Amino acid sequence: MSLLKEALEAGKFGITAEMAPxxxxxxxxxxxxxxxxxxxxxxxxxxxxxxxxxxxxxxxLCIKLKQAGVEPILQMTGRDRNRMALMGDALSAAAFGIDxxxxxxxxxxxxGDCRDSKPVYDLDSVGILQMLTDMEESGRDCGGNPLSxxxxxxxxxxxxxxxxxxxxxxxxxxxxxxxxxxxxxNKLRQKVEAGAMYVQTQxxxxxxxxxxxLEAVDKAGIKTHIMAGIIPLKAAGMAxxxxxxxxxxxxxxxxxDRLAAAAAEGKEKxxxxxxxxxxxxxxxxxxxxxxxxxxxxxxxxxxIGAEKNVPVILEKAGLSI
Amino acid sequence: xxxxxKKPIEEVMALVGDAKTxxxxxxxxxxxxxxxxxxxxxxxxxxxxxxxxxxxxxxxxADYCCMNLGVKAKMKPINAxxxxxxxxxxxxxxxxxxxxxxxxxxxxxxxNTMYLGEAVKFGVWEESCRFCGDCVLGxxxxxxxxxxxxxxLVNGPCGGQKxxxxxxxxxxPCAWIKIYERLxxxxxxxxxxxxxxxxxxxxxxxxxxxxxxxxx
Numbered sequence: 001m002s003l004l005k006e007a008l009e010a011g012k013f014g015i016t017a018e019m020a021p022x023x024x025x026x027x028x029x030x031x032x033x034x035x036x037x038x039x040x041x042x043x044x045x046x047x048x049x050x051x052x053x054x055x056x057x058x059x060x061l062c063i064k065l066k067q068a069g070v071e072p073i074l075q076m077t078g079r080d081r082n083r084m085a086l087m088g089d090a091l092s093a094a095a096f097g098i099d100x101x102x103x104x105x106x107x108x109x110x111x112g113d114c115r116d117s118k119p120v121y122d123l124d125s126v127g128i129l130q131m132l133t134d135m136e137e138s139g140r141d142c143g144g145n146p147l148s149x150x151x152x153x154x155x156x157x158x159x160x161x162x163x164x165x166x167x168x169x170x171x172x173x174x175x176x177x178x179x180x181x182x183x184x185x186n187k188l189r190q191k192v193e194a195g196a197m198y199v200q201t202q203x204x205x206x207x208x209x210x211x212x213x214l215e216a217v218d219k220a221g222i223k224t225h226i227m228a229g230i231i232p233l234k235a236a237g238m239a240x241x242x243x244x245x246x247x248x249x250x251x252x253x254x255x256x257d258r259l260a261a262a263a264a265e266g267k268e269k270x271x272x273x274x275x276x277x278x279x280x281x282x283x284x285x286x287x288x289x290x291x292x293x294x295x296x297x298x299x300x301x302x303x304i305g306a307e308k309n310v311p312v313i314l315e316k317a318g319l320s321i
Numbered sequence: 322x323x324x325x326x327k328k329p330i331e332e333v334m335a336l337v338g339d340a341k342t343x344x345x346x347x348x349x350x351x352x353x354x355x356x357x358x359x360x361x362x363x364x365x366x367x368x369x370x371x372x373x374x375x376x377x378x379x380x381x382x383a384d385y386c387c388m389n390l391g392v393k394a395k396m397k398p399i400n401a402x403x404x405x406x407x408x409x410x411x412x413x414x415x416x417x418x419x420x421x422x423x424x425x426x427x428x429x430x431x432x433n434t435m436y437l438g439e440a441v442k443f444g445v446w447e448e449s450c451r452f453c454g455d456c457v458l459g460x461x462x463x464x465x466x467x468x469x470x471x472x473x474l475v476n477g478p479c480g481g482q483k484x485x486x487x488x489x490x491x492x493x494p495c496a497w498i499k500i501y502e503r504l505x506x507x508x509x510x511x512x513x514x515x516x517x518x519x520x521x522x523x524x525x526x527x528x529x530x531x532x533x534x535x536x537x
Contacts, residue, residue: 121474124476175480183497184478247480247482
């Protein structure tokens with residue numbers, strides 16, 4: 001059973017991290033990070049060419065992680081693959097024991113680094129979730145054909161035993177900083193209705209915003225496990241860049257000021273890496289606060305290439321699985 | 322209206338190639354409105370061809386290049402002139418219809434066919450419909466998510482809008498925010514909670530024929 005499912009359904013504080021496959025075929029760096037993450041998290045999201053930037057496919061890294069004893073979370077977007085390709089990947093994933101996934105619509109190719117690629121979007125996040133739910137419930141593929149291994153009675157067109165159907169712990173993402181929030185809440189409802197059992201949020205930097213979002217979800221009567229997205233900041237410039245360019249990101253000015261002050265202090269003392277250190281501290285503080293206040297059901301740490309910092313952040317936040 | 326744009330003239334001349342005699346067929350509907358296939362554009366193209374040493378042996382303009390019956394009549398004198406090639410200044414549909422009516426003469430397009438658009442003001446056309454074959458406008462406040470959302474999302478927005486603008490082209494508003502605003506203004510926000518049943522693409526394999534005469 002999915003480790004993340006086990007944790008969240010037992011009421012534990014869920015902890016996930018995130019990793020991107022390389023733009024190449026050498027997975028050494030990813031596997032080094034996996035060594036550090038093993039036993040520290042309930043799962044590691046493997047991104048599906050995030051920001052529409054070409055990478056090795058997520059399924060490959062998921063298999064490697066699984067073999068290394070780290071639970072992968074297969075991210076699936078509808079950008080590059082139609083329903084057949086997505087379902088085929090889901091079946092291959094299941095064959096390797098991968099049982100946790102997260103559906104996304106996917107950034108458009110024109111904002112990425114292979115902009116001539118044809119966008120597919122046969123299914124969006126809701127559609128991907130629904131397709132997998134339908135598969136699990138029917139024991140059939142996306143064309144309505146019985147999956148091999150299931151017992152099927154041709155005469156009555158009935159799948160009499162669907163135990164060979166893979167089951168996934170399915171997740172989705174949500175953006176709490178969104179105007180009008182009604183649209184995000186409404187889409188979240190559709191994702192949950194389509195089968196999302198947990199959601200990870202876009203990076204949270206302000207707890208009041210997060211609280212308002214949780215209240216809105218609650219008010220809408222949506223029942224799911226919510227994990228707060230945590231992005232450890234590395235520098236004031238990174239925060240400013242994300243504020244300007246990344247949808248749903250809103251780093252408060254006081255955080256940017258603290259990072260800038262750390263950079264100034266480092267320059268004065270001739271010490272490198274002070275802003276990144278502060279970023280780790282701030283992420284740990286945020287996580288500890290979320291846990292202490294019981295806001296949602298867990299955290300999802302997106303270290304953006306600095307996955308080796310995740311165990312440090314967790315330790316500082318006093319968290320373990 | 323079908324929105325067309327002129328191909329670069331070099332591309333048209335390359336298609337004409339060594340042909341010595343050329344006929345031009347314009348279109349009196351969409352391409353005239355788009356200024357890509359009306360009388361002035363026919364004259365302009367004829368002048369360019371003549372300047373390049375070609376002889377324009379016949380020109381005509383069909384009311385609709387996409388209507389076989391009308392085109393058939395218009396093509397009689399063109400076929401009689403027997404040019405080395407025909408340049409059709411319509412949309413891609415018109416070019417094919419004209420070619421069917423000129424069985425032994427090469428027919429070349431002078432335009433690129435862009436989209437089904439709305440003339441929002443003189444000389445400005447916005448893409449408005451992508452012929453999805455399963456109109457959702459009744460649920461979306463008459464704002465088309467298939468066309469106006471760069472990802473054609475039917476279940477609500479992605480997370481990619483910034484200040485109400487689309488991640489794909491920041492000049493475009495997020496279709497789903499437009500839908501939200503329209504439904505709010507018409508007191509129909511409840512329509513947003515309705516999930517659209519995925520109909521798939523199995524029934525939309527092309528080329529298709531719609532006939533009011535029953536099956537052939």
